[in-house]
Amino acid sequence: MKAAVCRTFGQPLTIETVKIEAPGADQIAVKTAACAICHSDIAFAQGKWGGTLPAVFGHEAAGHVTAIGSGVKDVAVGDRVLVTLIHACGTCPACAGGQPTSCDRAWDALPTPLSDADGDIVQGMKTGGFAQHMVVDKSQCIKLPDDIELDVASLLACGVITGVGAVTNSAKLKPGQSAAVIGAGGVGLNTIQGCAIAGAAQIIAVDIATEKLDAALEFGATHAVLSDATLNDQIRALTNGRGVDYAFVTVGAPQVFQSAPDLLAAGGAMVMVGMTGIDDEVTYKPVNLAAMNQSLVGSRMGQTVLARDIPWLLQMYRDGALKLDELITNRYTLDQINEAFADTAAGTSRRNVIVFE
Numbered sequence: 001m002k003a004a005v006c007r008t009f010g011q012p013l014t015i016e017t018v019k020i021e022a023p024g025a026d027q028i029a030v031k032t033a034a035c036a037i038c039h040s041d042i043a044f045a046q047g048k049w050g051g052t053l054p055a056v057f058g059h060e061a062a063g064h065v066t067a068i069g070s071g072v073k074d075v076a077v078g079d080r081v082l083v084t085l086i087h088a089c090g091t092c093p094a095c096a097g098g099q100p101t102s103c104d105r106a107w108d109a110l111p112t113p114l115s116d117a118d119g120d121i122v123q124g125m126k127t128g129g130f131a132q133h134m135v136v137d138k139s140q141c142i143k144l145p146d147d148i149e150l151d152v153a154s155l156l157a158c159g160v161i162t163g164v165g166a167v168t169n170s171a172k173l174k175p176g177q178s179a180a181v182i183g184a185g186g187v188g189l190n191t192i193q194g195c196a197i198a199g200a201a202q203i204i205a206v207d208i209a210t211e212k213l214d215a216a217l218e219f220g221a222t223h224a225v226l227s228d229a230t231l232n233d234q235i236r237a238l239t240n241g242r243g244v245d246y247a248f249v250t251v252g253a254p255q256v257f258q259s260a261p262d263l264l265a266a267g268g269a270m271v272m273v274g275m276t277g278i279d280d281e282v283t284y285k286p287v288n289l290a291a292m293n294q295s296l297v298g299s300r301m302g303q304t305v306l307a308r309d310i311p312w313l314l315q316m317y318r319d320g321a322l323k324l325d326e327l328i329t330n331r332y333t334l335d336q337i338n339e340a341f342a343d344t345a346a347g348t349s350r351r352n353v354i355v356f357e
Contacts, residue, residue, distance in 0.1 A: 003114070003131035004337045005121065007054045009047030012338045018056070018121055018131070021113040022067060026138050028075060029067040030083055034151035035129035036060035036353045037344045038158050039185075039252070040275065044124060045341070048277045055122035056114055058129030058354070059085040060157040062150040065141075072138045080144040082310060084157045085125040086301055088139045100139065101301045110137075130337060132356060142306040148314065151331065151353050152324045156313060158301065159351055160324065163190025163250065165302015165309065166273045167198050171246050175199030178244045180235055180263050181221070183251035184212035186327060186351045187273060189219045191248045196220030197321055204238060206231065215350065219323060235263045242266075248273055254280040261294060269295040273302075327351045 001020055004013040023029045035058045043049055044057050061083040065075050075081055087110075088100035095103050113135040114121035114128060128134055144153050163186075167173050179200050181191045184207040195203045196219075204223045205216030213224035225234050235244060243265035249256050252274040260270045261284065289295070302309075316322035329349035332340040333356075340352045 001132040002334060003056045003121075003128070004058070004334060005054050005056055006045045006124075009045065009053065013045065013130070013341070015335055015337075016116065019115045020131070020133050020135055023069040023135050025069045026071040027069040027135055028065055028072055028081070028138055028141050030061070030063040030081060030134045030136065030141070031066050032061055032129060032132055032134055033063040033357045034061065034154040034353050034355050036154045036157070036159065036351050037340055039344065040158075041124070041130075042341055042345050043252070043275070043277070050278060052122050055124045056128040056131050057124035058131070059125040059127040060154050060159060061127060061129035061134065062144065062154040062157065063134070063356075066133070074138065075141060075143050080146065080150065081141045082144055082153055082157050082306075083127060083129065083134060083136055084140050084161075084301075084306065085127050086140060086304065086306065087126045087137050090139060098305055099303065100305060101303050130334065130354060132334075142310050145314065148317065150357070151328065151355050154353060155324055155327055155351055156310060159186045159327070160190045160313065160322075161304040161309060162273060162299075162302045163187045163192075164194035164197065164313065164322070165304045166191055166248055166271050166299040167194030169303040169309075170297055170299035171248070171269060171271050173198045173200055173246055176201045177246065178202035178204070178239055178265075179246040179248060180204045180206055180244045181216070181248045181250060182206045182227070182256055182260060183249070183274065184209075184216040184221075185250065185347065188212075188248075188250040189215060189327065189350060191250050191273060192216055192219045192221050193322055197316060202239065202244070204235060204244065209347070211348075218326075231259075232262050239265070243268060245269070246271055250274045252276045254282050258282040261289065261296075264292070264294050267293045269297050271297045271299050273299050328353055331355050
């Protein structure tokens with residue numbers, strides 16, 4: 001099959017013919033229909049998070065099941081499925097407690113199904129969606145209905161569940177509360193949508209680009225604020241001096257994680273949605289957080305439970321409460337993936353999608 005292979009960090013991907021194994025026990029083979037590009041894919045390809053090469057990245061995917069291994073019961077050959085990076089063992093305390101994104105084995109290295117004449121090719125994020133076919137664990141898939149296009153559905157695999165889930169699952173924002181969403185890119189827009197769905201009274205979008213703030217208002221923000229040295233004063237002015245109940249940081253910039261707690265009201269929480277580089281560090285004064293009953297909340301993949309959250313999000317989409325089609329800026333073929341990467345890295349697109357069909 002054809003796949004976009006990363007052989008050198010920071011260099012263009014190459015379209016190559018690679019081999020993929022048949023599914024084993026508890027695995028599903030999927031013919032890829034679409035795979036959206038996430039900034040995490042770019043970060044991995046640039047070497048910001050380390051890793052081993054060669055590798056095939058891509059983790060926001062959807063397609064058709066072509067084969068199943070023993071132990072797979074929830075999908076059948078021919079089914080349309082969403083494919084995510086959420087690999088869960090199903091038996092550890094986190095999984096048993098309904099928290100698959102905190103699975104004890106989430107970061108375990110697994111054998112890769114990909115190879116070429118020189119040996120193994122790493123399956124990026126246990127998915128490898130920038131390829132014509134994927135073989136993934138059954139925990140990473142959920143069946144899709146027929147009333148959503150697969151390129152649109154692929155957005156649900158990461159960007160949408162990460163943003164909306166940060167609000168509904170991680171923060172558990174209540175109606176009437178206030179939020180600042182820092183970063184109005186793809187994940188930020190979905191965080192804004194999550195705040196609107198949850199009933200936030202104030203949703204303050206923050207970005208350095210006016211065009212992104214315009215989009216934020218379209219997706220449900222009640223206010224749009226340009227980020228500068230007066231940000232704290234602007235937030236306090238909008239909240240009668242109180243600050244916000246939640247500051248959602250959807251960008252991977254360490255300086256934003258450093259300053260976001262200053263925006264919080266007493267009892268507020270900073271929700272860490274975006275991912276920094278592995279060597280980035282920030283510092284806090286614990287006494288300030290403790291004295292104000294504030295907290296820092298991690299939110300990997302929006303703490304999503306696929307079987308619970310995907311059907312709900314699809315219903316929100318049908319009802320018009322969740323925008324998905326409007327998130328796609330451009331569609332590219334696999335041969336155009338480096339152009340798609342460059343456009344995504346430029347930060348002007350909401351979501352770009354590689355389409356295979």
